[in-house]
Amino acid sequence: MSVSILNKKIQFPENMKAAHELILKAKKGEKGNKTGASYALPAFNVTTYQGIEAAMEAFEILGSSGVIAFSNSACKHFGKGDALEGLEYIHEHVKFRASKSSVPIATHLDHGDNIGEQGRKVIRKAIETLTSVMADNSTDHANKCATSLKVNIEATKEVVDLAHPKGVSVEGELGVLAGVEDEDTHSEISTYTDPEELREFLTTTGVLMLAPTIGTMHGPNKGKPGDKVKLNIELANTCLKLANEINPEIIFVAHGASTLYQQVVDYAIANLESLGDLSSEAATWKNFVGTDWNQIEGLIKNGFCKINTDTENRQTYLAALLGAVKSTGSKIDIRYYEKITYKALVDSYVQKLIMAGNYGVWHEPKINVNEFKLDLNL
Numbered sequence: 001m002s003v004s005i006l007n008k009k010i011q012f013p014e015n016m017k018a019a020h021e022l023i024l025k026a027k028k029g030e031k032g033n034k035t036g037a038s039y040a041l042p043a044f045n046v047t048t049y050q051g052i053e054a055a056m057e058a059f060e061i062l063g064s065s066g067v068i069a070f071s072n073s074a075c076k077h078f079g080k081g082d083a084l085e086g087l088e089y090i091h092e093h094v095k096f097r098a099s100k101s102s103v104p105i106a107t108h109l110d111h112g113d114n115i116g117e118q119g120r121k122v123i124r125k126a127i128e129t130l131t132s133v134m135a136d137n138s139t140d141h142a143n144k145c146a147t148s149l150k151v152n153i154e155a156t157k158e159v160v161d162l163a164h165p166k167g168v169s170v171e172g173e174l175g176v177l178a179g180v181e182d183e184d185t186h187s188e189i190s191t192y193t194d195p196e197e198l199r200e201f202l203t204t205t206g207v208l209m210l211a212p213t214i215g216t217m218h219g220p221n222k223g224k225p226g227d228k229v230k231l232n233i234e235l236a237n238t239c240l241k242l243a244n245e246i247n248p249e250i251i252f253v254a255h256g257a258s259t260l261y262q263q264v265v266d267y268a269i270a271n272l273e274s275l276g277d278l279s280s281e282a283a284t285w286k287n288f289v290g291t292d293w294n295q296i297e298g299l300i301k302n303g304f305c306k307i308n309t310d311t312e313n314r315q316t317y318l319a320a321l322l323g324a325v326k327s328t329g330s331k332i333d334i335r336y337y338e339k340i341t342y343k344a345l346v347d348s349y350v351q352k353l354i355m356a357g358n359y360g361v362w363h364e365p366k367i368n369v370n371e372f373k374l375d376l377n378l
């Protein structure tokens with residue numbers, strides 16, 4: 001059975017590229033006309049127009065390659081309940097914004113699937129409106145159970161056959177990732193990726209981006225307080241080596257790669273505690289557990305070039321809003337709160353892009369990356 005080759009000649013709207021093209025550049029360590037160490041593209045899950053704008057500004061500040069990701073529930077939010085309509089809004093909005101951009105970007109459907117009727121509709125629409133899709137067929141989301149390898153391969157290959165001729169890159173998933181991503185994507189179980197299954201999955205489907213399961217988790221609670229998330233680096237390396245032998249253009253993706261910004265957590269807790277009897281809310285913040293950055297950094301060094309991050313950016317937004325309400329809770333001006341949360345989001349994205357080494361790719365950064373500090377008190 002032959003696999004569909006990604007058509008790299010397709011022209012997307014101005015400054016829009018398939019995610020795979022931008023991430024492959026990161027894997028090869030290409031920045032400007034130089035080649036150095038690999039870096040990663042944090043894929044930012046956005047749910048609002050403000051989020052899109054903040055991500056775009058962060059990419060432009062740093063001269064980064066950008067991936068903006070939309071989950072099914074984000075698409076529904078943009079479409080006021082209708083994910084298909086949401087994708088049309090996203091398409092038109094991002095196309096216009098990208099035409100004004102100083103850097104190229106990719107748009108990506110996060111955790112699409114090709115299993116249920118609605119999933120099949122959404123992923124087909126995403127192939128028409130975005131530049132990259134994830135076909136997460138390792139889980140039957142509607143029935144909340146893992147699928148067989150055979151079902152995963154068939155469903156993923158079908159998406160690759162639809163998307164690759166149109167130049168749209170496809171990310172597959174092998175293994176089941178535990179944790180809560182959003183109301184549409186969650187699992188209580190986690191199964192590691194099996195290397196032999198991986199070989200069959202990659203050679204049969206032809207996907208060029210793969211999310212293996214190596215111990216990362218979705219959501220803000222990646223363990224009990226005090227726990228450390230332990231990634232299976234040995235398995236990650238085995239899988240990477242195998243994939244590179246099959247096709248060196250295959251990209252590995254780390255899901256659930258959010259770390260916590262401790263200064264943001266502290267800022268939120270301080271504001272909650274001073275707002276009156278919100279101690280249970282503050283306690284919830286205290287219980288958030290992320291993945292240590294040094295483990296994610298290790299994955300990037302080993303060749304994971306797309307890292308999905310969402311939680312810490314949402315936390316930064318909310319922490320900034322809490323601070324704004326605490327300092328001026330009677331200012332009747334939406335723009336005041338929007339400016340504060342917007343700046344916080346931009347800074348959160350800038351911080352993550354710097355950590356991932358994704359700056360100076362298309363032009364020199366407009367700030368000194370060594371001096372940048374994410375600080376909500378400023």
Ligand SMILES: [Zn+2]
Pocket residue numbers: 111181218255256308
């Ligand atoms: Zn995910």
